[in-house]
Amino acid sequence: MTVPPTVWDQISAHYDRQLWLERGAVRRAVALLASRDGERILDVGTGTGEVLRQLARHPDRLQATGVDQSAAMLARVPDLPPGWSVRVADARSLPFSDGAFDAVTAAYLLQVLSDTDIPGVVGELLRVLRPGGRLVTVTPSIPPRGPLRLLGSALDQLARRHPRSYGGLRALNPRPALEQAGFEIAAVHWSLRGYLSLCVLARRPA
Numbered sequence: 001m002t003v004p005p006t007v008w009d010q011i012s013a014h015y016d017r018q019l020w021l022e023r024g025a026v027r028r029a030v031a032l033l034a035s036r037d038g039e040r041i042l043d044v045g046t047g048t049g050e051v052l053r054q055l056a057r058h059p060d061r062l063q064a065t066g067v068d069q070s071a072a073m074l075a076r077v078p079d080l081p082p083g084w085s086v087r088v089a090d091a092r093s094l095p096f097s098d099g100a101f102d103a104v105t106a107a108y109l110l111q112v113l114s115d116t117d118i119p120g121v122v123g124e125l126l127r128v129l130r131p132g133g134r135l136v137t138v139t140p141s142i143p144p145r146g147p148l149r150l151l152g153s154a155l156d157q158l159a160r161r162h163p164r165s166y167g168g169l170r171a172l173n174p175r176p177a178l179e180q181a182g183f184e185i186a187a188v189h190w191s192l193r194g195y196l197s198l199c200v201l202a203r204r205p206a
Contacts (some may be wrong), residue, residue, distance in 0.1 A: 015048055015073065016022055022050060022138075024193025026107050029136045030054040032187060032201045035177040037061045042128060044091050044121075045109030063099075064104035067094065069128035091121045099130040107138040108197075111172040112137040122174075122181040132206040135183060138191075139172045178202050 035041060035055065039062055043051045046066030055064050067089035068074050074086045088094050091109065092189075104125050110118055125135055175185060183202035191197045 002114045002117045015076070018112040021195050022108060022197075023193035025138045025195065025197035025199060026050050026054055028189055028191045029105060029107055030140045030198045032189065032199055033103055033105065033134060033136045035062055035103060037184055039063070040066070041103045041105065042067070042094075042096070043092070043105045043107075044125065045106055045112075046077065046086055047073045047108075048087070049074075049080075051105050051107050052077065052080060052086075056084075056120050067091070077196065091124060092117060095134070096128045098127055099133075100128050101133060102130060103134045103136075104129055105136050108140070108195075109135075109140045110137060110174050110177070111170050118174075119181065122177045122183075126181050126183060126204055129142045129204040131204055133204045134186075135178070135202045135204070137174050137178070137200045137202070138197050139174050139200075140170065140195045141173050141190075142171045142196070173198060173199055 001110055030051065033041075034039055035058070040090040041055060041062055041064045043055075043064060046052060046068040047070075048070065052064055055062060057182060064080075064084045066074070066086040067098075068086070069088065071088050074076050074088065077086050080086070087095075091113075106125060110121070113121055130134060175188070178200065180204065181186065184205055185200065185202050187201040189199045
C-alpha cells in the first residue's frame with residue numbers, strides 16, 4: 001500500500017530528526033546527477049527539502065522545482081533561491097508537460113509506493129524528462145551478498161513490521177522497474193552512511 005499523504009502530514013513536525021540517516025545517500029545522489037549550468041531539475045517526493053538543500057549549493061546554475069503530496073512537509077522546506085519553487089502534486093500524475101526537465105531526482109520515494117503504483121510513477125518520471133535526460137533514485141536496499149546483506153535484511157523486516165513508525169521504509173531495488181519503463185542504467189552506487197541505500201543513475205534514451 002502506498003503511504004498516504006496524511007501519514008506524512010502527521011510526522012512532518014519531527015521528520016527532520018531522521019535526516020542524518022538520509023543525508024549521506026542524498027549527497028551521493030546529487031553528486032551522481034552532476035548538474036550542469038542552466039538545467040531544469042525536478043525533485044519528486046521533496047518532503048522537507050533535503051535534495052533541494054543539496055542542489056542549492058549552486059543556485060545560480062540551476063532552476064529546481066520540488067513536488068510532494070504532503071503540504072505539511074512542503075511547509076517545512078527552507079527558503080529557496082530565486083526562481084525555485086515547491087508545489088503539492090501526486091507523483092502518479094505529475095502536472096508537467098512531456099520532456100519538461102533535464103534531470104529528475106527521487107530520493108526515498110519509490111519504496112513508500114505500493115508495488116502496483118511503482119510502474120506508473122516510474123513512467124511519469126520518464127515522461128517529464130527530455131530525451132537524454134537523467135534520473136537519480138535513492139532507495140533503502142539490500143546488497144546481493146556480503147555481511148551487509150544480513151544487516152539490510154534485519155532492518156527491512158523491522159520496517160515491514162512497524163510501517164507507520166518507519167514511514168513505509170522497506171528495501172527496494174528499483175532497477176527492474178526503471179529498465180522496464182525504458183530507462184538505461186548508467187551507474188549504481190551504495191551509500192553506507194545512515195540507511196543502507198542504493199543510488200541509481202539512469203537516462204532516458206536520446
